[in-house]
Amino acid sequence: MxxxxxxxxxxxxxxxxxxxxxxxxxxxxxxxxxxxxxxxxxxxxxxxxxxxxxxxxxxxxxxxxxxxxxxxxxxxxxxxxxxxxxxxxxxxxxxxxxxxxxxxxxxxxxxxxxxxxxxxxxxxxxxxxxxxxxxxxxxxxxxxxxxxxxxxxxxxxxxxxxxxxxxxxxxxxxxxxxxxxxxxxxxxxxxxxxxxxxxxxxxxxxxxxxxxxxxxxxxxxxxxxxxxxxxxxxxxxxxxxxxxxxxxxxxxxxxxxxxxxxxxxxxxxxxxxxxxxxxxxxxxxxxxxxxxxxxxxxxxxxxxxxxxxxxxxxxxxxxxSHSSVISTSALAALSRQCVSFVEKYQGKINEDMKAGIASIESVSRLLLKCKHLFDNSTCQDKSMVLSIPGFLVKLGLESARLDEILTFLASNEFCGRLSSFAKHLSHKHSGKSTSVVQPRFDMYTTVVYTFRHFIATLLSSTDHERIIITSLADDIEIELFNVSADEQxxxxxxxxxxxxxxxxxxxxxxxxxxxxxxxxxxxxxxSPPVFATQRFYVSVLSGVEQGIPLVYDSTSRERHREISTLCHLVGQLSTVVPNGIVCFVSSYKFLDYFQSVFEQSTIRVNVLKNKKVFFESSDKGKDIFTNYSKEALGRGAILFAVYGGSLSEGVDFHDGLARLVLLVGLPYPPETVKLQLRRNYYNTRALQSDVNQHQRNLYVKLANHMRTFICFKTVNQSIGRAMRHKNDFAAILLLDARYNEADNMQLLPSYVTRSLQNSALIKRTADPVDTLVQGLKQFYLSCGVNY
The missing domain is CATH 3.40.50.300 (P-loop containing nucleotide triphosphate hydrolases)
Structure with a gap:
């Protein structure tokens, strides 16, 4: 009622x-x-x-x-x-x-x-x-x-x-x-x-x-x-x-x-x-x-x-959903497929289809000019950015009837026929190719659909879209990147x-x-969390030596202190944390380096006495999670994973799968071309007359702090892997001095900051790691863990 x-x-x-x-x-x-x-x-x-x-x-x-x-x-x-x-x-x-x-x-x-x-x-x-x-x-x-x-x-x-x-x-x-x-x-x-x-x-x-x-x-x-x-x-x-x-x-x-x-x-x-x-x-x-x-x-x-x-x-x-990407190798394959298709079915296709195929092949060849855009470049840049009109003019596409090509691709069965023909060519080549080469043929059997999507996206683009042309090791990638997701x-x-x-x-x-x-x-x-505050423990470990902060950034691999502290901390945590520990680091490069150091350290032997250790790889997330789960719910395990990887989002580390989540450093995204384009877009929008003062301030803030916002969105998703229901209990450990900065603290979920323990007290002790471990032990005892 x-x-x-x-x-x-x-x-x-x-x-x-x-x-x-x-x-x-x-x-x-x-x-x-x-x-x-x-x-x-x-x-x-x-x-x-x-x-x-x-x-x-x-x-x-x-x-x-x-x-x-x-x-x-x-x-x-x-x-x-x-x-x-x-x-x-x-x-x-x-x-x-x-x-x-x-x-x-x-x-x-x-x-x-x-x-x-x-x-x-x-x-x-x-x-x-x-x-x-x-x-x-x-x-x-x-x-x-x-x-x-x-x-x-x-x-x-x-x-x-x-x-x-x-x-x-x-x-x-x-x-x-x-x-x-x-x-x-x-x-x-x-x-x-x-x-x-x-x-x-x-x-x-x-x-x-x-x-x-x-x-x-x-x-x-x-x-x-x-x-x-x-x-x-x-x-x-x-x-x-x-x-x-x-x-x-x-x-x-x-x-x-x-x-x-x-x-x-x-x-x-x-x-x-x-x-x-x-x-x-x-x-x-x-x-x-x-x-x-x-x-x-x-x-x-x-x-x-x-x-x-x-x-x-x-x-x-x-x-x-409003972006599209195609490579020059795919375009070359499409061009070859079109030529071969016409040669094979010369007498079986009408003039309209021949004209449509010729237009596709012509546009493909014009797009292939991107292969030569970096030929005379003396700079180290591996990418260039063009406006849509600039891109069309640079490649000679300004007079191409792209709308007619799209109509041709969408209004008949040509895409399906060409794809089937490409599969036939792939099978034909497979008998002559090694297993290493074979996947490359298979990759391009559906390239006509990729081409159709690229043309459709190009025709529906706005003034804010940009073309990013990137030079890869053995290919050139052409991407139409949607910058204005908010306007869309x-x-x-x-x-x-x-x-x-x-x-x-x-x-x-x-x-x-x-x-x-x-x-x-x-x-x-x-909403506040459903669990009781006493079942959730959060702390920041910002340093282990008086006056010297711990900072895990892109240069921390070169500093022995940060790596040795992490190894020592993992060793101590393995003795007190029940079941599973999940540790997130900033990149696969850092993870590989830490793994090489950890495997050679004496601490590894002591850790393995308490828990089995798993390291995420970029292509084996699911298998690792299954194996880790079995061990974590048994004698215990530690899983080292990467922020933003397959295990940092959408994975349910409930109960014993994550009694502690260790967040190492702040995963600031690299300064990429796409990031710069979005920053430029926000700055441009802030200056335009159709926005009010509130929107203008918001655009300026997004432009100035974009990397920080992206970073903490990733951090907060990783924090959310633990505490999955009201009867769960877990601890979060933030390992980096920058987490203590007031501006950064405001970007954490409110329930995390409310639960934050007095990290300043930990920092002032003679052995901050030991103080932290003792605090964690008391927390787990209060949650019913028996040692």
Whole structure:
């Protein structure tokens, strides 16, 4: 029940105070059409809390939304708040207005009731063949589709889109299908709150294809798309049964594939057919941020609520979706493929196709001029940056009809045919090539899709995009780099009802504050952790000698003191920390150097008596994590990994997998061309007349402190690997004097700074490491560890 204007969120359990505040702020963000930043540590139940607030708001506003869409002159996608004043006419008597409002309300209620009754009827019809269990949705084997599933002419719940009631939708986007699947599981738990709502998942062909013959032939998204369009697939013949079942019962991606197999229905087309009817749509980043995919899936951002989960990497994801890269070796391969294709099929292809292929081959050769841009260079620079117009002029592409080339590549089956031809050439060469050379042939069998994406990205570029040409050891790389991710996001979301960004940690917030598409101040919610403060220990070790700070930077490999301190510290920690220790260092180069020193030190022998030691490599993260986990939960283990590597994000080091996280140094990113381009972009935006003073200050701050913000975003993600639930306990040790600087301290999560122990006291002791170890021992004893 609602009390004092606070909605009843109907969680399936008693919410704690921070969770209630989270839901209230999220609800207010949607109600007031605001931009919101929601930071809530892992284990706080933010997924189900966000879902509850979104569904509660949706249920409370269904009638208001339906009424507003009945009013004359209301365009689809307008905000609910915009609708309130549309029908007001001072010349119409008040009693007439109220009568009209009552009639509209009655009509809207009838529309909602009809939609609900169709849903209930379909569920009743399907209840004997669809089973909903804790593991998901299953279709009874051997179901007779014609008997059990109604045709569209009999009120099918997946009627044609033009007969579907237009309504507001909640779009939840996340980086992985694993996280999206979690929303489906939580949706099933919500009982009465979700039972009258429809949830669907926007999936691509690559992820959802159940045609084994196609899956065996295709590896990339582009290949799946081309093959799907080319062949007559039996699974595509009748997708209504699966579309209807997915509307009636909440399905995650695995459920959708399993049900599709049982019903011989294509999950991709079933999902596409049902998406317009869903109240809640789950979509991966690429489906939201890529305009062509968004249009093909009929995903509408305007007028709807967009919730972005795992938003800490949002800017990079947006930038990647609007960027493209191709190498000169790939272009050379494409040029050869085009020539060989025409030679082989000279008499079988028409003149239009020959002209299209000639244009592709011509543009490829012009792009290959990049190979010679560094020929006369006397400087040490390995890259150059060009504006889009400058790039086109420099390579002689200013008069090339790139739009016609893109139309040719997109409007026929040439890409698929050339890719198949390239695979044939690859197999032909494989009999003549060594195993070392063979992967190079395979690499270019789909280069035509890479070329198509590059041309499409080039044609849709803005004034802020730049071309980065980089000289590699044996190749030249041409990258169209999207600098203005914030503008891309604001352009996408400016018509949205509300936008909410959510993650375990968003600190530092500055990068995300600039994404708001609205002028009103964003709502910022930062939840406290769910665990008790006494179960979390944080300390800074800033030095081991009086007056000499420890600094682990790019030069620390040359200083014996930093390396020997780390070795000594690891030796001491191995005697007191139970189960697993996870240590993050700044780079693989530093990790390799430390490993070589550690392997030769006498400390290694003592460490191995207590724990097994693992070192991350750039290509073996998963295997190492599995082996480390077994040892950590047994006699104990230490895992040395790299900030920003495969083990620093998205990995759950719960309980004994990380009783201590040791952060060595600050992972400042190197000063790259891309970093400089973003800095220049922020400085340029700060000087432009279309920004207000608040935005100007934000751009200046981002330009001046970008490397620091990126650094601490990485640090905070690494900190978040530990303390995964309310009963967990762990310690965080920050090994670098720079963590004690006030400006840096502000960039750590608030719960970390609140838990920070008095590192100044440790520094003043005769043996800071011993003092630290004794403090850790007392902490672990208080958490129930027996020595």
């Amino acid at each position: 609602e009390s004092q204007g606070i909605p009843d969120f109907r969680l399936p359990f008693e919410a704690y105070s921070a969770q209630k505040k989270f839901m209230q702020d999220a609800y207010r963000c949607m109600e007031e059409s605001r931009f919101g930043l929601f930071e809530s540590p892992t284990g706080s139940g933010k997924t189900i809390a966000m879902l509850c607030s979104a569904l509660t708001w949706l249920n409370n506003n269904r009638l208001k939304d339906a009424v507003s869409r009945l009013q004359p002159g209301v365009a689809k996608g307008e905000h609910l708040s915009d609708h309130v004043q549309i029908s007001v006419d001072t010349t119409v008597p008040l009693w007439v207005q109220r009568n009209m409002e009552a009639q509209q309300s009655a009509i809207a209620e009838k529309l909602i009731e009809t939609e609900l009754q169709q849903l209930l009827d379909a569920r009743e019809r399907l209840k004997n063949i669809v089973t909903l269990t804790e593991d998901g949705v299953r279709i009874r084997p051997g179901s007779k589709r014609r008997r059990d599933f109604a045709p569209e002419s009999e009120g099918h719940t997946c009627a044609d889109a033009k007969t579907t009631r237009d309504k507001i939708q909640i779009i939840i986007s996340s980086r992985t299908f694993t996280q999206l699947n979690q929303y489906v599981k939580e949706f099933r738990r919500l009982g009465a709150l979700s039972e009258n709502l429809k949830i669907g998942i926007a999936t691509g062909r690559h992820q959802s294809c159940i045609n084994e013959a196609v899956r065996s032939r295709c590896k990339t998204n582009e290949e799946f798309n081309e093959e799907c369009r080319r062949i007559q697939c039996d699974f595509r013949d009748d997708v209504n049964p699966l579309a209807e079942a997915s509307i009636c019962f909440p399905m995650d991606l695995e459920d959708l594939r399993a049900a599709g197999t049982s019903l011989c229905s294509c999950p991709y087309y079933a999902s596409s057919k049902s998406i317009s009817q869903c109240d809640v749509i789950l979509a991966p980043y690429i489906s939201v941020f890529n305009s062509s995919i968004r249009k093909s899936m009929d995903l509408k951002i305007d007028g709807n609520v967009l919730i972005v989960d795992e938003a800490h990497n949002l800017v990079d994801a947006i930038s990647a 996001f604001r352009s996408l979301t400016k018509g949205a009802r509300s936008v909410l960004l959510m993650s375990g940690t968003l600190t530092p917030l500055e990068e995300f504050m600039g994404l708001s598409p609205y002028t009103v101040e964003p709502i910022v919610h930062q």
